[in-house]
Amino acid sequence: MFATISTTSRGRTSFRNLFVARTSLLSFSFSSTTKRTTVLETEEKDEKVFPYLRFVRENGLAFPSSSSSSSSSSKVGGDNGVSGDDGISDGGNTNDDVLISRLVKTLDALKYALISPETKVGMFPLMMPIGISPDDGNAIGFLLEPSFLAAKENIHIGAIVKARANQRQIEFVAKDATTFIRRALLEEEVNALKRGGLMPVRDSILRSSSSSSGLSSSNAEHAEHDRETLARLAASKHMLNAYTTQNIGSFPDVIESLISRHEFVKKDETSALVACEFYINREEFTNKWARPYAINARTLRRYENRESEARDAARIALSVAPWFTLGGGYGESGVSGSTTSRNSSSIGNGGSGDEDAILPPLTGATLEDMKNLVNMENMDAKSAKNMLEGVGTEIAKEHEKNVPEMSEEAKALKRCFDVLDYASWGNEEGYESWDNIREELSESYEKAGMKRFAEIVKPSGGVMN
Numbered sequence: 218m219f220a221t222i223s224t225t226s227r228g229r230t231s232f233r234n235l236f237v238a239r240t241s242l243l244s245f246s247f248s249s250t251t252k253r254t255t256v257l258e259t260e261e262k263d264e265k266v267f268p269y270l271r272f273v274r275e276n277g278l279a280f281p282s283s284s285s286s287s288s289s290s291s292k293v294g295g296d297n298g299v300s301g302d303d304g305i306s307d308g309g310n311t312n313d314d315v316l317i318s319r320l321v322k323t324l325d326a327l328k329y330a331l332i333s334p335e336t337k338v339g340m341f342p343l344m345m346p347i348g349i350s351p352d353d354g355n356a357i358g359f360l361l362e363p364s365f366l367a368a369k370e371n372i373h374i375g376a377i378v379k380a381r382a383n384q385r386q387i388e389f390v391a392k393d394a395t396t397f398i399r400r401a402l403l404e405e406e407v408n409a410l411k412r413g414g415l416m417p418v419r420d421s422i423l424r425s426s427s428s429s430s431g432l433s434s435s436n437a438e439h440a441e442h443d444r445e446t447l448a449r450l451a452a453s454k455h456m457l458n459a460y461t462t463q464n465i466g467s468f469p470d471v472i473e474s475l476i477s478r479h480e481f482v483k484k485d486e487t488s489a490l491v492a493c494e495f496y497i498n499r500e501e502f503t504n505k506w507a508r509p510y511a512i513n514a515r516t517l518r519r520y521e522n523r524e525s526e527a528r529d530a531a532r533i534a535l536s537v538a539p540w541f542t543l544g545g546g547y548g549e550s551g552v553s554g555s556t557t558s559r560n561s562s563s564i565g566n567g568g569s570g571d572e573d574a575i576l577p578p579l580t581g582a583t584l585e586d587m588k589n590l591v592n593m594e595n596m597d598a599k600s601a602k603n604m605l606e607g608v609g610t611e612i613a614k615e616h617e618k619n620v621p622e623m624s625e626e627a628k629a630l631k632r633c634f635d636v637l638d639y640a641s642w643g644n645e646e647g648y649e650s651w652d653n654i655r656e657e658l659s660e661s662y663e664k665a666g667m668k669r670f671a672e673i674v675k676p677s678g679g680v681m682n
Contacts, residue, residue, distance in 0.1 A: 265325060266318045269347065272334040273317060273374070277669055278345070278361065280313050280374045280393070293375075293505050294343065294539050294637060295630050295667065296364040313374075319422055320377075320394040323401050324348045326417035329357065339382035341541070342637075342651055342658055342674045345374070355379045357390065363662065363670040365626065370667050376501070379545075383650045385641045386544025386584060389469055389508065392501045396466040398422070403450075403465065404457075410444070411451040467499040469508060469545060476516065477576040486520050493517075507542040508582070510534035514590060515581035531590035536605045539634060540641035543584045584641065598642035602635065629664035636661060652676065 272278075325331060329348030336346050336356075346358040362373040377397045380387040391397035398418075405418050450457045455478065458471045472492070479489035493516050496502065496509040514530035517523045534543065588594040593601050607613045623631070636658050639648035648654055655676035663671035 266321050269317050269321055269334050270314055278372045278374050294634055316394050322421040323398050323418050326421040341380045341387050342655055355381050363667045365666045372670055385643055386541050388545025389506055392466055399465045407451045410447045467501045472496045473579050474576050477579055481577050505538055507534050507538040510537055511543055511582040511587055528590055531587045534587050540638045598639045598645040626665045629661045632661040
């Protein structure tokens with residue numbers, strides 16, 4: 218997804234400034250109204266950034282508040298639970314603006330083609346697009362998560378995701394903008410240490426910070442990591458991956474490379490399956506994202522006497538989260554959420570033995586593979602959903618007796634999930650693409666009380682090539 222960052226003999230990096238963005242640039246503390254105004258004025262004057270800030274403000278989008286972001290259990294696709302705390306920062310928050318600005322500038326520095334956030338044709342309906350990868354043509358942007366809490370509509374700015382035009386599933390890239398930027402900086406810095414050269418991501422954020430928040434060069438003196446630490450990361454791709462997971466966050470390509478290493482290089486069945494459990498249990502994915510569960514199913518299937526477990530795992534993968542979350546995967550599309558997989562794969566060339574062996578992709582975890590595992594390959598989407606949800610069974614009938622009837626808003630929201638699933642499944646008439654479902658999806662969100670989000674989803678706007 219990310220363009221390889223060129224390196225030259227010019228501008229050798231000064232490592233006293235390394236990791237500055239992770240320490241100073243990503244901590245937002247504005248003590249005065251003057252600073253807040255300066256930030257807003259600076260970002261609004263940036264013609265590359267302003268369209269995204271305007272889209273966020275006009276549609277009332279906001280990042281989850283710090284109190285809820287670490288433990289959010291909101292449902293991917295929408296939620297209409299009842300809560301006294303909406304867990305949302307105020308729209309137009311300065312910190313939100315700065316974070317969006319830095320993500321846009323990071324992507325621009327990585328040679329993404331910036332596109333209008335209003336682009337809809339060919340685009341996943343719940344996505345706010347930002348750019349197109351120069352490597353594989355995938356769009357990258359925010360997953361939007363609507364909710365209707367305490368009679369108030371909120372639209373969370375969620376995970377960073379990527380998708381290809383009218384592809385039936387999307388791919389998780391990073392849990393938020395800060396995590397994405399931190400990984401981009403880390404890999405850029407490691408590559409700069411290894412080969413020397415320019416650091417466009419760091420430089421673009423430094424320029425932004427120095428002009429908008431008064432950050433002086435002296436703030437860059439406090440580097441989080443010394444050259445020795447960076448050298449260890451540069452010497453081993455495996456060590457870099459471990460560091461990334463422990464210190465920055467969970468990235469599917471990194472965790473799946475760990476599973477691949479245990480499976481193909483170490484030939485260690487137990488460790489591979491433990492790594493799958495680790496994947497499933499990361500808070501970014503548990504009961505929210507189906508891809509880790511599908512990886513668990515395909516890994517179980519590869520080992521003897523685990524066919525029954527694999528089928529059960531595949532059924533869970535098809536039941537735990539929307540089917541559009543089954544997309545992506547380390548190696549399958551060439552890139553999968555790393556800031557530059559080609560750079561990552563080359564970092565360890567100086568290693569030896571199996572520490573940095575070239576790892577095979579984890580194939581066999583697609584939606585079609587899960588269908589085959591549970592013998593649903595010839596089933597239409599509606600029948601498959603009914604079977605997975607146990608519709609018509611005695612247990613379901615007993616459950617219905619003890620549960621109050623759903624409100625009209627709740628029924629409409631369930632319809633949103635169904636429509637998205639039908640389009641993801643692949644053989645449901647009338648649901649052949651994301652474009653085909655926008656009208657019905659918009660109407661359903663409006664009936665669910667989410668009128669602003671219904672406007673975002675409504676079919677109109679730019680075209681994704």
